[in-house]
Amino acid sequence: xxxxxxxxxxxxxxxxxxxxxxxxxxxxxxxxxxxxxxxxxxxxxxxxxxxxxxxxxxxxxxxxxxxxxxxxxxxxxxxxxxxxxxxxxxxxxxxxxxxxxxxxxxxxxxxxxxxxxxxxxxxxxxxxxxxxxxxxxxxxxxxxxxxxxxxxxxxxxxxxxxxxxxxxxxxxxxxxxxxxxxxxxxxxxxxxxxxxxxxxxxxxxxxxxxxxx
Numbered sequence: 763x764x765x766x767x768x769x770x771x772x773x774x775x776x777x778x779x780x781x782x783x784x785x786x787x788x789x790x791x792x793x794x795x796x797x798x799x800x801x802x803x804x805x806x807x808x809x810x811x812x813x814x815x816x817x818x819x820x821x822x823x824x825x826x827x828x829x830x831x832x833x834x835x836x837x838x839x840x841x842x843x844x845x846x847x848x849x850x851x852x853x854x855x856x857x858x859x860x861x862x863x864x865x866x867x868x869x870x871x872x873x874x875x876x877x878x879x880x881x882x883x884x885x886x887x888x889x890x891x892x893x894x895x896x897x898x899x900x901x902x903x904x905x906x907x908x909x910x911x912x913x914x915x916x917x918x919x920x921x922x923x924x925x926x927x928x929x930x931x932x933x934x935x936x937x938x939x940x941x942x943x944x945x946x947x948x949x950x951x952x953x954x955x956x957x958x959x960x961x962x963x964x965x966x967x968x969x970x971x972x973x974x975x
Contacts, residue, residue, distance in 0.1 A: 765842055769916060772861060773913060773914055780911075784910075805887055805890040806823075808887045809821075813832075813834035813836055815838070817836050817837045818835050821834040822968070824923075824968070827942060829934045830935075835928055837927075839929065840901050860914055863908065893941040893945075894936060894941075895934075896908060898917065898933075898934075899929070899931050900930045901928070901930070905918070905920055
C-alpha cells in the first residue's frame with residue numbers, strides 16, 4: 763500500500779482509539795502519560811536521544827517565547843507501517859516510526875536494545891503534551907501534527923525553517939511563559955552535561971529568544 767493510504771488508515775484507527783480513551787472511565791489514563799515523568803521537560807531528552815538514534819551528527823534547538831523548534835540532520839527518517847498488523851506477535855520489530863509516536867506505551871526500539879537505542883520515540887515523548895496541544899513533525903517524506911495525544915493529521919505544507927534532509931519538530935506552546943521557563947532550565951542542564959548515551963551527536967546548540975512585555 764502507498765504511504766498515503768497507510769497514513770490515512772493509521773489516522774482513522776487512532777481516531778477510533780481516542781473515542782474509547784476519551785470516555786470518562788479512561789480519561790485519566792492520558793493524564794497519567796503526561797505526568798509519568800516528574801522531570802517537567804523530559805521530552806527534550808527524548809528528542810536528543812531519538813536524534814542520535816536517527817544517526818544525527820548535529821542538532822539545533824530554537825527556543826522562542828511562544829514555541830520551540832528542534833532540528834537534526836539524521837539520515838533515518840520517519841516511516842509508517844500497516845496498522846492492521848499491530849496484533850501480530852512480531853509486529854513490534856516492523857513498526858513504523860509514526861505508529862510508535864502515536865501509540866500508547868509503544869516504541870520501535872526492540873531490535874536495537876543491544877545498541878542502547880530507544881527507538882523512534884517512546885512514551886517519554888508524551889510529556890510534550892504538558893506544553894502543547896499539537897506538536898508538528900516535518901521531514902523529507904512526511905509533514906504531520908499529532909492531536910489528542912495519538913491522532914496523526916497530515917499537513918499540506920513544509921516548515922520554512924527546515925532544509926532538505928533535516929527532520930524538524932515544531933512545538934507551539936499552550937502557556938508560553940511557563941513553558942519557556944521550564945525548558946530553558948532543562949536546556950542549560952542538558953547541554954552542559956551532555957548525555958553519555960548520545961554516541962553520534964558531535965554538535966548540539968540552542969538559541970533562546972524571549973519577547974518581554
